[in-house]
Amino acid sequence: MYCGTGRLRTITKKPIIENRFPPLPGRDIGFRYQVRSMDTQYHATLETLERLRAESISAGGPQQKEAQHQKGKLMARERLDLLLDDGSFEEFDVLKLGRGGSLRDEKSYLGDGVITGHGSIDGREVFVFSQDFTVIGGSLGEAHAQKICKVMDLAVKVGAPIIGLNDSGGARIQEGVDALAAYGEIFHRNVRASGVVPQISCIMGPCAGGAVYSPSITDFVFMVEDSSYMFVTGPSVVKTVTHQDITSEDLGGARVHAQKSGVAHFTVPNDVLCLREVRRLISYLPSSNQHRAPILDLSDSPERSDPVLDYLVPGNSHQTYDMHVLIHSILDGAEFMEVHAGFARNIICGLGRLGGQTVGLVANQPAVLAGVLDNDASFKAGRFVRFCDAFNIPLISLVDVPGFMPGPDQEHGGIIRHGAKLLYAFTEATVPRISVIIRKAYGGAYLVMNSKHIHCDVNYAWPTAEIAVMGPKGAAEVIHRKAIYEADDPESVLNEKMEEYRSTFANPFLAAQRGYIDDVIFPRHTRPHLIRTLQVLDSKRTKGPDRKHGNIPL
């Protein structure tokens, strides 16, 4: 009977016949066992292993490697070297063999055109796959997909981000329906992993056809300028069906997706910067929905105030200012990772830190379209809010919104549906939520932007805040239409009524009196207020009604 705290083990000194690992020189392993000598067969096995590994590692061959570099693209392994901490990569399935296609004379490759495994970024584990365009165009066959699925499964099991480096001709044509089925397996896992572990896609070459749907389900898409593109149907199909001539770049290049479609969250000039930016993004994120984002102390005092902010908002409410000034002023070290920087620029979304803690910022941008909410802005911010909520990242909104964009384009384009997405996203978010009303907070857009009325936790306003059903001009024209219309000098009556409305409603005091604003703060003290409030909200708990899931108006 053994009752101590040490290890309990009965050691039977029977010979281990098949032991392949001789004891290290000079190391006393505590008991005798019989070591098989380094016989010829064992040597041969080692040589085979070395040969197979070398074959897998250089599968595409030197010419393909040269061609890849000529296109300004790095090789799949070079990319992983840059992405991961030095020496941290552990590769899986280096010996997995492609299954070959259904056509004759098809070569199977070891590794099957994708490198998979795990490694660390700043010491935190991530799972990765990196498609190798030099092997059958990085096309996705059955074995290739099985390798990707394996790391996705493990990432979810252990709770670590998945990073995919995509450079592929799409479904491997020779494998027919099996290649399509393989994509389905990946899509399935993308959806299962959504909201469980962060998923990041880097598009570093072609990504066409149904293959685009895996990255588009993931949380963040990076695209490398001039060497990557994404489209469901390529230029030749476009030509056949619509008779339009268009290049791959104009159809689905990085700039198009970063500025027009919103598919790409980040664009980067080259592979090296892409991988560096992925590392930066990871530094803001938790490893999974069961973790908190890492705390990073940038030695920026939580008490720091900024007198410049007292003068940020112009006296004339028609004048604009750049909301980035406020964002950079309040965040730790002025560091801000903006998401979708080129898309729907009338709203700003991104990650930063306050008191070392990652926060998600959603801010109207008065300098672009006066900060109005339109379809793209609602979609952009709605998705960002949901990401933050899924991954325990507190949300802060900085509000200066004159309303929803009027007009048939927006109405017919679905501003009702899209605006509802943002409303839904903020309302359902259970992470700590703080709002600061900087200037305009008009009508429904005010409600949508994380107002008290949709249960934001703490709402501040600057003295410049104007919280009202609509702007003074619109309001005066509606309420006093008859008086203005019948006056000898309609303009002076309009101005008089506007001023009356402005002094009564366009300030934070009525809302504060009603308790809809928790405090009217001096602009210079915004940062200390936010940090203190984040601390107090840290232990926030909420429990909604039981349900399978809500039905966000997608």
Ligand code: HXC
């Ligand atoms: C098999 C492929 C391939 C594919 C490329 N290759 N794509 N092999 N299946 N899908 C092979 C090429 O035959 C070539 O082999 C090598 O990869 C490099 O390709 P190149 O054409 O020489 O390179 P490049 O000129 O740079 O052109 C890249 C390309 C082009 C634009 C991606 O290869 C291409 O158009 N491929 C087909 C793209 C496509 O239509 N894929 C299916 C999309 S539909 P060799 O032996 O000559 O070096 C799809 C459905 C997914 O993916 C559905 C999910 C539900």
